[in-house]
Amino acid sequence: MSEIRIQTASEALVPGETTRVPIVVSLNEPLKVRGLHAKFHGAEETSATYTSYNAATKTTQTHTAVEHVDIVKADYLLSGRERQGFFGNVADAFATLFGGGEHDILEPGEYPFEVDLQVPADARPSFAGGKCRVFYELSVVVDIPLARDLKALQSFQVGGTSAEASRPAPAPVRTRFPEDHQRGLLDSWFGPEIHGEAALQRNTFVAGDTIEGILLLETPDPLEHRGISVRLISVESTTAHGHTDEHVHQGEPMQIAGEGTIAERFSQQFRLPVTLPGPVTTRGERFSIDCFVQVEIDVPWAKDPKLRIPITLYEH
Numbered sequence: 001m002s003e004i005r006i007q008t009a010s011e012a013l014v015p016g017e018t019t020r021v022p023i024v025v026s027l028n029e030p031l032k033v034r035g036l037h038a039k040f041h042g043a044e045e046t047s048a049t050y051t052s053y054n055a056a057t058k059t060t061q062t063h064t065a066v067e068h069v070d071i072v073k074a075d076y077l078l079s080g081r082e083r084q085g086f087f088g089n090v091a092d093a094f095a096t097l098f099g100g101g102e103h104d105i106l107e108p109g110e111y112p113f114e115v116d117l118q119v120p121a122d123a124r125p126s127f128a129g130g131k132c133r134v135f136y137e138l139s140v141v142v143d144i145p146l147a148r149d150l151k152a153l154q155s156f157q158v159g160g161t162s163a164e165a166s167r168p169a170p171a172p173v174r175t176r177f178p179e180d181h182q183r184g185l186l187d188s189w190f191g192p193e194i195h196g197e198a199a200l201q202r203n204t205f206v207a208g209d210t211i212e213g214i215l216l217l218e219t220p221d222p223l224e225h226r227g228i229s230v231r232l233i234s235v236e237s238t239t240a241h242g243h244t245d246e247h248v249h250q251g252e253p254m255q256i257a258g259e260g261t262i263a264e265r266f267s268q269q270f271r272l273p274v275t276l277p278g279p280v281t282t283r284g285e286r287f288s289i290d291c292f293v294q295v296e297i298d299v300p301w302a303k304d305p306k307l308r309i310p311i312t313l314y315e316h
């Protein structure tokens with residue numbers, strides 16, 4: 001069976017450095033080849049789901065918009081001729097059908113090639129979220145007239161900097177509810193009246209750290225609850241072709257108070273181990289990922305109050 005093998009020694013690429021990648025085209029029979037092409041593409045990809053209403057059919061349709069912002073894009077002609085586009089390929093296919101066409105005939109065997117991949121020094125780290133991702137891929141195509149092209153794809157990982165000197169200094173963080181997160185109409189209708197305040201010793205963390213904080217709650221009337229818990233969340237906010245969307249990654253909740261009643265005032269210290277709930281804090285051209293410590297109060301027969309404390313998460 002004919003195939004393309006991308007024989008990379010490692011799937012990791014380093015920003016600002018050049019990596020040479022061997023490619024082997026292995027053929028088990030003679031093959032007409034117009035060209036052998038490679039493409040290295042790194043980009044931000046964002047998606048957003050939206051709906052439209054069709055008045056004629058009186059139906060609502062769901063669509064997904066996808067947008068790319070290029071980080072790096074390099075094309076390589078390894079052998080043969082450049083691509084001719086749709087009409088050029090159709091004309092060449094007809095010529096090939098009648099014994100003509102522009103192509104080479106490769107005999108069975110292995111044909112080695114190499115490409116040099118270079119990632120910009122300021123390239124964003126690769127990751128995959130629910131609505132956005134940053135990817136780096138090398139694709140190789142053998143352009144075959146009148147037949148299905150041979151193709152291969154290799155994904156690469158680009159890491160971020162771990163230099164603590166480039167990061168902002170940690171600072172205490174404090175959030176009030178509902179002053180900092182305004183009480184909406186649904187909260188007024190279906191949620192209990194409650195005021196809260198939370199504070200953390202610092203606002204930057206890496207996986208394996210422990211978050212230390214304190215929670216204060218006040219209610220004008222006694223409030224029964226089934227428990228109070230904290231968890232880490234990361235929130236993706238994306239834009240694609242003018243449409244916006246959001247996706248929330250949630251870590252496992254940790255209970256800090258069991259079932260009980262808040263009589264006017266409640267306070268509780270907590271320690272939450274940092275296990276990454278999803279992508280870490282980052283920004284792109286069309287997306288942002290923000291991380292929070294989320295306090296959740298389980299109130300029976302009412303909308304559960306939630307308090308988000310903004311933090312910055314790093315992988316390491």
